[in-house]
Amino acid sequence: MSVLILLIGFSILIAGGFLLAFIWSVKRGQYDDDYTPSVRMLFDDKPVGEEDPSFKPKQK
Amino acid sequence: MQTLEKFQYDNKIVRNFAYATIIWGVVGMLVGLWVAMLMVFPQWNISGIGVGKETIGLSFGRLRPLHTNAVIFAFVGNGIFMGYYYSLQRLLKTRMASDMLSKIHFWGWQLIIVAAAITLPLGMTTGKEYAELEWPIDIAITIIWVIFGWNMFATILKRRERHLYVAIWFYIATFVTVAVLHLVNSFEYPVSFLHSYSWYAGVQDALVQWWYGHNAVAFFLTTPYLGLMYYFMPKAANRPVFSYKLSIIHFWALIFLYIWAGPHHLLYTSLPNWAQSLGIVFSFVLIFPSWGGMINGLLTLRGAWDKVREDVILKFMVVAVTAYGMATFEGPMLSLKSVNAISHFTDWTIAHVHVGGLGWNGMLTFGILYWVIPKIFKIELFSKRLANFHFWIATLGIIFYAVPMYWAGFQQASMWKQFTEAGQLKYQFIETVTYMKPFYAIRSFGGFLFVTGAIVMMYNLFMTVAKGKLVANEDAEAPALEKVVTQHHGEHWHRRIERRPIPFLIVTLIVILIGGIIELVPTFLIKSNVPTISSVKPYTPLELQGRDIYRREGCYTCHSQMVRPFRSETERYGEYSKAGEFVYDHPFQWGSKRTGPDLAREGTLNLKKTDTWHFNHMDDPQAISPGSIMPPYSFMLDKELDTASTPAKIKAMRAMGVPYAKGYEQIANRDLMNQATTIQNNLLNDSVRVKANTEIIAIIAYMQRLGTDIEKNKIAENKN
Numbered sequence: 001m002s003v004l005i006l007l008i009g010f011s012i013l014i015a016g017g018f019l020l021a022f023i024w025s026v027k028r029g030q031y032d033d034d035y036t037p038s039v040r041m042l043f044d045d046k047p048v049g050e051e052d053p054s055f056k057p058k059q060k
Numbered sequence: 061m062q063t064l065e066k067f068q069y070d071n072k073i074v075r076n077f078a079y080a081t082i083i084w085g086v087v088g089m090l091v092g093l094w095v096a097m098l099m100v101f102p103q104w105n106i107s108g109i110g111v112g113k114e115t116i117g118l119s120f121g122r123l124r125p126l127h128t129n130a131v132i133f134a135f136v137g138n139g140i141f142m143g144y145y146y147s148l149q150r151l152l153k154t155r156m157a158s159d160m161l162s163k164i165h166f167w168g169w170q171l172i173i174v175a176a177a178i179t180l181p182l183g184m185t186t187g188k189e190y191a192e193l194e195w196p197i198d199i200a201i202t203i204i205w206v207i208f209g210w211n212m213f214a215t216i217l218k219r220r221e222r223h224l225y226v227a228i229w230f231y232i233a234t235f236v237t238v239a240v241l242h243l244v245n246s247f248e249y250p251v252s253f254l255h256s257y258s259w260y261a262g263v264q265d266a267l268v269q270w271w272y273g274h275n276a277v278a279f280f281l282t283t284p285y286l287g288l289m290y291y292f293m294p295k296a297a298n299r300p301v302f303s304y305k306l307s308i309i310h311f312w313a314l315i316f317l318y319i320w321a322g323p324h325h326l327l328y329t330s331l332p333n334w335a336q337s338l339g340i341v342f343s344f345v346l347i348f349p350s351w352g353g354m355i356n357g358l359l360t361l362r363g364a365w366d367k368v369r370e371d372v373i374l375k376f377m378v379v380a381v382t383a384y385g386m387a388t389f390e391g392p393m394l395s396l397k398s399v400n401a402i403s404h405f406t407d408w409t410i411a412h413v414h415v416g417g418l419g420w421n422g423m424l425t426f427g428i429l430y431w432v433i434p435k436i437f438k439i440e441l442f443s444k445r446l447a448n449f450h451f452w453i454a455t456l457g458i459i460f461y462a463v464p465m466y467w468a469g470f471q472q473a474s475m476w477k478q479f480t481e482a483g484q485l486k487y488q489f490i491e492t493v494t495y496m497k498p499f500y501a502i503r504s505f506g507g508f509l510f511v512t513g514a515i516v517m518m519y520n521l522f523m524t525v526a527k528g529k530l531v532a533n534e535d536a537e538a539p540a541l542e543k544v545v546t547q548h549h550g551e552h553w554h555r556r557i558e559r560r561p562i563p564f565l566i567v568t569l570i571v572i573l574i575g576g577i578i579e580l581v582p583t584f585l586i587k588s589n590v591p592t593i594s595s596v597k598p599y600t601p602l603e604l605q606g607r608d609i610y611r612r613e614g615c616y617t618c619h620s621q622m623v624r625p626f627r628s629e630t631e632r633y634g635e636y637s638k639a640g641e642f643v644y645d646h647p648f649q650w651g652s653k654r655t656g657p658d659l660a661r662e663g664t665l666n667l668k669k670t671d672t673w674h675f676n677h678m679d680d681p682q683a684i685s686p687g688s689i690m691p692p693y694s695f696m697l698d699k700e701l702d703t704a705s706t707p708a709k710i711k712a713m714r715a716m717g718v719p720y721a722k723g724y725e726q727i728a729n730r731d732l733m734n735q736a737t738t739i740q741n742n743l744l745n746d747s748v749r750v751k752a753n754t755e756i757i758a759i760i761a762y763m764q765r766l767g768t769d770i771e772k773n774k775i776a777e778n779k780n
Contacts, residue, residue, distance in 0.1 A: 035304055038301045038307075039300045041291070
C-alpha cells in the first residue's frame with residue numbers, strides 16, 4: 001500500500017503546480033475573445049458544387 | 061491561399077452506435093419497468109433457477125443491477141459514443157483516426173454489455189452499486205475504454221481545425237476521469253473466474269465506491285452529455301451557444317468541483333465527519349457550474365423560442381436541459397445534512413436520479429437520435445406526429461414517475477421517524493412498506509409511458525431508416541491545418557491549452573486527481589479514522605459464505621447495513637454503526653436504499669430472530685411478514701453450498717489483511733460444517749428438517765452474525 005502513498009504524494013505535488021499555473025494565468029486577466037468558435041461550429045461546409053438530388057426537404 | 065483537402069466522415073460507426081443506443085435503451089427501460097412491477101407484484105420474482113453449479117435469478121436483487129447497468133452503460137454509453145463519433149469528426153474536420161479502432165470499440169462495448177446481461181442474472185456481482193461487473197469484464201472495459209480514448213486522441217492530433225470546441229473538452233474530461241475512476245474502484249482480488257473481493261474494506265470501500273459512484277454520475281451521465289448538448293443544441297436551433305466564455309468557466313469549475321462531492325452519499329454514516337463536511341461543501345458549490353451549463357443551454361434558444369413550438373427535437377432538448385437544471389438544484393439540496401437525514405435510504409433518491417436519468421439523459425438522447433438519424437440517412441424523419449407523441453408521452457411518463465416517488469420518499473421518511481406520545485416508534489417497518497405500494501404502482505405506470513414512447517421512437521426511426529439510404533462516407537473538405545501558429549499578443553490564456561490536446565489531457569487528469577486523492581488518502585493513512593474495536597472478529601467460514609450469497613442475491617439493493625445516529629434509527633435498529641465494525645467487510649454492504657429494514661444489527665437484541673424464523677422467512681417472506689414485498693428464496697433450502705470455494709476465499713481474505721491464521725483454509729470447512737450442524741440442530745428442535753450443507757444455513761449464519769460483535773464488549777476505541 002505504501003507505493004500508493006508515494007505515488008499520491010507526487011501527484012499532489014504536480015497537481016499543486018498546476019493549480020499555481022492555473023491561478024497565475026487567471027491573474028493575467030486574459031478573459032476575452034471566445035466568441036467565434038461558437039459560430040464556426042454551426043457551419044458544416046459542403047464540398048463545392050455538390051448537390052444531392054435525393055435530399056428534398058418537405059415543403060412547409 | 062490554402063488548398064482544400066478532401067476527406068470523408070465515417071457515418072457507419074455513428075449509425076451502429078445509434079442502433080445500439082435504441083435497442084439497449086428499450087431493453088434497459090423494459091428491465092426497469094419489470095423491476096418496478098416486481099415491487100408491486102412480488103410474487104413475480106423468480107429466484108434460483110439452477111444452471112449447473114450456478115443459479116439464474118430473475119428477482120429484484122439480481123435484475124436491478126441489470127437495469128442500472130443497462131441504462132447507464134448500454135443506453136447512455138452508446139448514446140455518448142454515437143454523439144462523439146458524429147460531432148468529433150465534424151468539429152475537428154477529419155475522419156476518425158482509425159476505422160478499425162472505431163469498430164473494435166463498437167463491438168467490444170456491445171460484447172461487454174452482453175457479458176453483463178449474462179453474468180448479472182447469474183448472480184456474478186462485485187456487490188458494489190453501478191460497478192457490479194466482475195473482474196474479467198472490468199478488464200475488458202478498461203481495454204475498450206483505452207481503445208476508444210486512443211482513437212479519440214489520434215483523431216484530435218490529425219485535426220484540421222486548430223481550435224478545440226467546448227464539447228471536445230467535455231469529451232476529454234470524460235475519457236480521462238472515467239478511466240481513473242474505473243481503475244481505482246475496480247481494485248479486486250480474484251478468487252476464481254467471475255468471483256472477486258473488493259480490495260478495500262468497510263468505510264474505505266464505501267468512500268472509494270461513492271467517490272466512483274458519484275463521479276460516474278458526473279463523468280458518465282453529465283460531462284459527456286453536456287458536451288453533446290454544446291454540439292447538438294446549437295446545431296438543432298441553428299444558433300451559437302449563449303456564451304462561449306461561460307462554457308469555458310463552467311467546464312473548469314465543474315470538473316474541478318465534481319470530484320470532491322462523493323461523500324454526500326455517506327452523510328451520517330461511519331465515514332469520518334470531516335470527509336462528510338468536505339463532500340457537502342463541494343456538492344453545494346456545484347450548483348453554480350451546473351446551472352452555468354443549464355442556463356447556457358437554455359439561453360442558446362434566446363429569441364428562438366418560436367422554434368421550440370414547431371421543432372420536436374428542440375422540445376426534447378429543452379425538457380432535457382430543464383431536467384438537468386432541476387436535478388442539479390436538487391442534488392446540492394440533498395447534500396445538505398438536514399435534507400439528507402430525510403431523503404437518504406428513501407424513494408426520494410430514486411425520484412431524483414430518474415429526473416436526471418429519464419429527463420436529462422433520456423430526453424437529450426431522444427432529441428439527438430431524431431436529429432442524427434435523418435442527417436446520416438439524408439431523409440426527413442418518417443413521422444413528426446409520432447415524434448411529438450413520443451415527446452408528450454415521455455414527458456408525462458417522467459411526471460408520473462417522479463411525483464409519486466417524491467411523495468413516497470417523504471412519506472417513508474416521515475413514517476420511519478414518527479414517535480407516539482409515549483415515545484415509542486409509531487410505525488412498524490412493514491407498515492411503511494405496504495403504504496408505498498400505490499406509489500410503486502403509479503411509478504410503474506409512469507415507467508410504462510416512458511418505455512412506450514421509446515418503442516414508438518424505435519418504430520419511427522426504423523421507418524425513417526427503411527426509406528432512406530445511409531451515407532456511409534460523407535464527403536467533406538477543409539483546408540489543411542497551418543503548420544506554424546503565430547502567437548497573438550494578448551491571446552486568451554485558455555486558447556493555448558485548447559491547441560494542445562495532450563497537455564490538456566494531462567492537465568485534466570491532474571485536476572481530477574487532486575480532488576480524488578486528497579479525499580481518499582487520509583482515510584487510507586490515518587488510522588484514527590477507523591477506530592479498532594477489539595471485539596470485532598473476522599467472519600467464520602460459514603458466515604463468509606453466507607455473506608457471498610447475500611451479495612450474490614443483491615440484498616444490498618433493498619437493505620442497508622448502516623444505522624445512522626438518529627433516535628428514530630437507534631430505537632428501531634439499535635446502536636448506531638461504527639467505522640470499526642466494518643474492517644473485514646470486503647466489499648462493504650451499507651446499501652443506499654431501505655425498501656426493507658436495515659440489517660446492520662439483525663442478529664442483536666430485540667431484532668434477533670430464531671434460526672427457524674429466518675428459515676421460514678427466506679422460504680416465504682409474505683407468510684411470515686404479511687404485506688412484505690421481498691422475493692422468496694426457497695431455492696436456498698435445497699441448493700447445496702459451494703464449500704469447495706471456502707479455502708480460496710479464506711486465502712483471498714487473508715491476503716487482503718483479514719487475520720485468519722496461516723493454514724486456516726485447510727480446516728475452514730471443518731469449522732464451517734460444525735457451525736452448520738449447530739444451526740441444523742436448532743432448526744431440528746423446531747422440527748424443521750434441512751441438510752447442513754445448504755445455502756439457507758449459510759445465509760442464516762450471516763444474518764445471526766450481523767451487528768453482534770460490538771454487543772459482546774463495550775467499544776474499545778483505539779485512542780492512539
